[in-house]
Amino acid sequence: MLEKSHKHVSCATCSARKNSLFGTYGESEVVDLNHEKMCNYYKKNQPLFIEGSFPRGVFCLNQGKVKVFTRGDEGKEQIIHIAKAGDVIGFRSMFSGEPYKVSASTLEESNICFIGKDDFLLMMDNNPTLRNGIIRELSKELGDRAQFITNMAQKSVRERLAFSLLILADIYGEEEINLTREDMANFVGTATETLIRLLKDFKEDQIIEIHTRKLQIVNRDKLLRIAGR
Amino acid sequence: MLEKSHKHVSCATCSARKNSLFGTYGESEVVDLNHEKMCNYYKKNQPLFIEGSFPRGVFCLNQGKVKVFTRGDEGKEQIIHIAKAGDVIGFRSMFSGEPYKVSASTLEESNICFIGKDDFLLMMDNNPTLRNGIIRELSKELGDRAQFITNMAQKSVRERLAFSLLILADIYGEEEINLTREDMANFVGTATETLIRLLKDFKEDQIIEIHTRKLQIVNRDKLLRIAGR
């Protein structure tokens, strides 16, 4: 269980910060950042922002996981990205001047800080390193999504699942992968039933281990081979 | 037939410029831009850059169309984007420090200018408007791609074709849509045969007119309905 008071998370001691956009910040910048941010505790399945609304700032994950998704015509979610501690999300629409094109909500209980739009834009203006970090981040993501699109268009569900599991393993690191079958299906882009059947196959082929909800990769090489490059 | 000498394209008179990233440039900035760029004539199906190589600068389309694509495992192209006059392409990888994640080549004969990496980055440093324009551009594209991914994952080929035709109509404007069936299939994300059959259906339903290679939308409303929102 996470600490539910936000007072205990300080940017200076935030372990997630060093891998974040603010990783290069000096001491005085960290003090400023800490002053501008607000920290909140979120339960599982709480929304951070919703497709169609306008951004009021950015979210910086201190702890937890967040799914970023769009809804298709029938309301089915397509998960575009899963953010982890250290990730900053929600800045895209702030720059494009559009409403959010995606929604975000927590996958588990999380501590998440918020930085207001004006503060954030001011920081960007005054800090070329932050600015370049953001440009790099946007560019990198854009490249990733080109591959994501190609995977969706050309790979079989089985191949996409293998690919997705490798991504999830990266995101979850030491922890076991912990997603509902539905969320996982919405990440892979398939029906929940199909996903369940394929997970069973992978389990029988000793590629993964399933501990009820949680999931662990035991043969990464096989997954790589199935995923294809 | 386009003029094959590059000497005739000047940024000052470039009609594509006003809708481009450089649209807000003042007179002296245009002179500088014109000085830094090199202009080239490209035949149909000539590559601008290839996945895996490192960027040396950006490309600015004066005239023509360019497909931006990745190749899947089997070498099949997935077209991510089609650029038209006024579009600037190839800057993503320059910012992320990675090799190109996509390839680009001309779909028709084109006049395309090139601005070297150092010149372009310098311009960005000195020009907040350009810089913000680029950030806006990157952000906007990122949003578009989220929808693209969802379409790929959840829509049927028929729905995706309808959606794609609407996008293509925007890109081609007054002109008729002019793509090989293979390129169109690679944009929609389907097999060429399937695309041909669906085009035939659309033609029979009087949604499009086909003039050999070229293609025209005659019932935009029906397409919108098929594409879904």
Add this chain to the structure above:
DNA sequence: TCTAAAACATGACCATTATCAGTTTTATCT
């Protein structure tokens, strides 16, 4: 700890769409 709801799982069925094989039409090059 019990109960209701949510999540997980499995089977049967069928539509969509890819693949293969072949023909016809169009474009390109000399």
Add this chain to the structure above:
DNA sequence: AGATAAAACTGATAATGGTCATGTTTTAGA
């Protein structure tokens, strides 16, 4: 203009994967 290559098209076939129906297990909350 004629030859050759490329693109467009058609038909038959098969499999991937979605949907629906139903049962079981797990989770969360009183």
